[in-house]
Amino acid sequence: MKKLVVLLALLAFSFASFAQELYVSTEPASNMPKDGIGLRMTQEGAFENNYQSRLIPEVMLGLHKNLMVHATAYLSDFFQSRYKAEGWSAYAKYRFLSIDSTNRHFRGAFYAKYASSNNPVLFQEINLEGNNTGWQAGVVFTQLLHKLALSGSVNYNRALDNRGGNLFPSNFAKESIGYSFSGGLLTYPKVYRDYKQTNINVYLELLGRSNIGTNQHLMEVVPAVQFIINSKMRIDIAQRLQLWSNMSRNGRNMYLVRLEYNLFNVL
Amino acid sequence: MKTLKFVVTAVTLILFAQVSSAQFIKAEVQVSGLTCSMCQLATEKAMKTIDFVATVEPDLNKNVYEISFKKGKNVNLDQIKKKVKDAGFSVSKLVVVFNFDQLKVSDNFHYTYGNSQYHFMNVGDKTLNGPVRLTVLDKDFIPAGDFKKWSAETKFDCYRTGVMGTTRTYHVTL
Numbered sequence: 001m002k003k004l005v006v007l008l009a010l011l012a013f014s015f016a017s018f019a020q021e022l023y024v025s026t027e028p029a030s031n032m033p034k035d036g037i038g039l040r041m042t043q044e045g046a047f048e049n050n051y052q053s054r055l056i057p058e059v060m061l062g063l064h065k066n067l068m069v070h071a072t073a074y075l076s077d078f079f080q081s082r083y084k085a086e087g088w089s090a091y092a093k094y095r096f097l098s099i100d101s102t103n104r105h106f107r108g109a110f111y112a113k114y115a116s117s118n119n120p121v122l123f124q125e126i127n128l129e130g131n132n133t134g135w136q137a138g139v140v141f142t143q144l145l146h147k148l149a150l151s152g153s154v155n156y157n158r159a160l161d162n163r164g165g166n167l168f169p170s171n172f173a174k175e176s177i178g179y180s181f182s183g184g185l186l187t188y189p190k191v192y193r194d195y196k197q198t199n200i201n202v203y204l205e206l207l208g209r210s211n212i213g214t215n216q217h218l219m220e221v222v223p224a225v226q227f228i229i230n231s232k233m234r235i236d237i238a239q240r241l242q243l244w245s246n247m248s249r250n251g252r253n254m255y256l257v258r259l260e261y262n263l264f265n266v267l
Numbered sequence: 268m269k270t271l272k273f274v275v276t277a278v279t280l281i282l283f284a285q286v287s288s289a290q291f292i293k294a295e296v297q298v299s300g301l302t303c304s305m306c307q308l309a310t311e312k313a314m315k316t317i318d319f320v321a322t323v324e325p326d327l328n329k330n331v332y333e334i335s336f337k338k339g340k341n342v343n344l345d346q347i348k349k350k351v352k353d354a355g356f357s358v359s360k361l362v363v364v365f366n367f368d369q370l371k372v373s374d375n376f377h378y379t380y381g382n383s384q385y386h387f388m389n390v391g392d393k394t395l396n397g398p399v400r401l402t403v404l405d406k407d408f409i410p411a412g413d414f415k416k417w418s419a420e421t422k423f424d425c426y427r428t429g430v431m432g433t434t435r436t437y438h439v440t441l
Contacts, residue, residue: 021302030300033309034353065353100300100357101410144302186303192327195308231308262305264312 020184020201021142021149024224024236024256028151028182029107029142031095032062035267042236042258046251052078054130054251061267066095074130078250079119086130087117087163097141105144111155112137118163124216125209125249126159126176132168134159138178151182157209173211181206199228203238211247218245224256234260290366291342291380292398294334298351299359299410301330306356313350319343341381344437348407359410361403363439367395375423377436384436386425388417393441401439405429 021028032038038060045053054076062068070091077083090113097108113136115128126132138155157176161167168174188200203224210217224238236258245252296314301307307327314323314332319340324333336342348358370378373392378385388404406414406429417438418427425431426438 022305030302031355033306033313033355035313036309062355065355095355098300098357099411101359101412105300144300149302192304194327195304195325197304199304201303228303228305231304234305262309264309265316 020186020199020203020226021144021151022201022226022228022234023151023182023184023205024203024226024238024258025205025207025222025240026151026153026180026182027093027109027111027140029095029097029109029140031066031068031093031109032060032262033264034062034065035265036062037263037266038260039263040258040260042256044251044254044256046254048250048252052076052251054078055083056129063267068093074117076130078130079122086119087115087133089113089115089128093140106141108139108141110137110139116163118166120166121159121162121168121172123249124172124211124214124247125218125245126157126173126211127249127251128157131250132159133162136178149184152180154179173214173216175212177210177212179208195231199226201226201228207240209247214247216247218247218249219243232262234258234262236260291336292364292366293336294342294344294347294364295360295362296332296334296347296351296358297360298330298332298356300356306354310351310354310356313354314347317346317350319346344383344403344408345435352407357410358408361408362400363403364398364400365395366398370395377431379434382435384431384434386423386431386436386438388421388426388438388440390441399441401441404438404440 021030040058042056043053045051054074056072056074058070058072060068060070072089074087075083075085091111093109093111095107095109099106113128116133117131119131123131126134128134128136134157136155136157138153140151140153142151155178157178159168159174182203182205184201184203186199186201189197205222207220207222220240220242222238222240224236227235236256238256240254242252298310307325311323311325311332314320314334319336319342321335321337344361351358371394372387372390374390376387404417425436430436
């Protein structure tokens with residue numbers, strides 16, 4: 001089963017007509033342009049026992065050609081019946097490798113994230129998108145090869161006690177390894193003439209996580225579609241599908257809707 | 268001995284260097300590493316912030332930008348390269364179009380224009396007249412692999428350093 005999914009994902013993208021690397025669920029090794037600002041509003045939701053959702057406003061800054069940062073806030077009703085502000089995170093990505101030629105590029109980047117949450121710690125999955133306080137460090141490589149854009153990343157996650165006296169349970173794994181494999185393809189337009197042409201991109205991403213020392217693993221596949229409007233605005237629609245998991249978690253099979261707006265040369 | 272060789276070469280080159288009334292018309296920049304229209308727009312907007320740039324016309328399908336220059340401003344090709352790099356991409360080709368008036372060129376001929384020198388490579392003996400397209404061969408103006416190839420072929424140190432004495436020296440071919 002596991003092998004089949006990986007094989008299918010590889011196959012799907014070997015037929016790609018043009019590559020795209022503005023992944024929805026992960027970050028590519030490429031950075032934002034220097035002096036650019038990106039504003040994002042993401043909503044994620046899941047229908048488990050009842051409908052629950054999370055709102056994620058985010059600001060992204062291109063500080064240097066090799067360095068970008070994100071500042072993110074998390075609001076949700078995942079842990080109580082009403083919406084509340086539950087936490088924030090800060091993320092930085094440094095591109096250390098860039099090999100460009102006409103139809104291909106290979107890039108590598110290190111990234112790190114610190115997340116803070118005031119939720120009770122109820123689930124074994126370490127989730128730095130609102131659920132847990134903790135930090136993450138990882139590396140990502142992105143390869144654009146003529147018609148194929150592939151990205152792979154691995155990260156280490158360390159959970160800490162949540163704010164508000166919500167301690168991290170001693171019987172939960174404090175550490176996890178996350179990994180991802182992403183591919184993207186531009187389906188429209190076939191020929192570029194104008195910045196006003198809407199781009200339509202489709203993505204398929206595999207997101208995995210393993211808790212260290214407890215033999216707990218999870219794997220999700222995330223198909224997504226993306227519209228880029230006027231070369232400035234981006235709309236992402238994605239659906240997470242859990243392939244397997246033996247760790248307790250919330251927000252299983254979440255959908256995602258995101259609006260992003262980019263401003264250039266403003267810093 | 269190495270120093271002597273350098274001095275002799277430098278003096279010879281300076282003697283052969285020539286200043287004339289040519290005009291810089293435009294440049295065409297091909298950018299590599301671009302994968303989306305957002306990246307292309309970011310690159311174009313970055314180039315438009317340069318003070319000597321008048322207009323930037325993109326060919327989105329080929330990732331080529333045609334840049335026209337403001338009259339009376341000094342053109343600095345390194346600035347264009349820097350803006351492309353800051354946007355997160357690389358210059359894979361830069362062609363400058365000069366309007367020449369009966370300029371005789373040969374291999375390793377040096378031509379001074381603005382604050383920079385243009386060192387002709389692999390051109391043979393020719394007379395250039397009217398608009399002529401010159402391709403820049405310096406580091407970060409061509410793919411890294413091509414730069415290595417040219418570096419191996421030329422004896423001139425200025426190719427590797429990009430400067431002769433203190434003058435920025437671009438290396439160009441037809």
